Amino acid sequence: MPETLRDAATRIREHAYAPYSGFRVGAALRTDAGTVFTGVNVENVAYPEGTCAEAGAIAAMCAAGERRIAGVFVIADSPDPVAPCGGCRQKIAEFADPGAVVIMATLSGKTRSATVAELLPGAFGPHHLAAR
Numbered sequence: 575m576p577e578t579l580r581d582a583a584t585r586i587r588e589h590a591y592a593p594y595s596g597f598r599v600g601a602a603l604r605t606d607a608g609t610v611f612t613g614v615n616v617e618n619v620a621y622p623e624g625t626c627a628e629a630g631a632i633a634a635m636c637a638a639g640e641r642r643i644a645g646v647f648v649i650a651d652s653p654d655p656v657a658p659c660g661g662c663r664q665k666i667a668e669f670a671d672p673g674a675v676v677i678m679a680t681l682s683g684k685t686r687s688a689t690v691a692e693l694l695p696g697a698f699g700p701h702h703l704a705a706r
């Protein structure tokens with residue numbers, strides 16, 4: 575049986591590097607072509623230099639030459655389903671249709687899902703640059 579996005583995100587989360595927050599996050603995305611890419615948060619002693627799990631998965635997708643996200647799964651050991659930060663919402667929106675679904679989950683099994691448009695209403699997009 576193929577690994578689900580949940581399985582991939584849960585497995586990769588073990589590799590998160592989060593010594594400062596202790597909050598380990600795993601992300602998995604599936605592309606339009608059906609490939610799965612994963613990422614983890616990678617913190618740094620210079621705190622603002624830390625990167626999110628979603629950003630890692632997106633970087634892996636681009637490095638592999640793929641560009642379209644069909645769906646995202648993100649998981650953490652949180653009381654409520656972990657929500658992508660604002661920056662990650664913008665990063666996901668760059669490569670996903672507004673209707674693409676982002677599933678947010680806790681290790682304990684709670685989930686919530688939302689479309690990209692719901693996560694980032696009124697998003698800044700290419701149409702804002704069109705007059706240039």
Ligand SMILES: O=c1ccn([C@H]2C[C@H](O)[C@@H](CO)O2)c(=O)[nH]1
Pocket residue numbers: 592595597598599614615616617624625626627628648656657658659662
């Ligand atoms: O969706 C999220 C939310 C938070 N974090 C990371 C950033 C930081 O390393 C830690 C605490 O904010 O969790 C992610 O990777 N993805």
Ligand SMILES: [Zn+2]
Pocket residue numbers: 626627628629658659660661662663
């Ligand atoms: Zn983020």
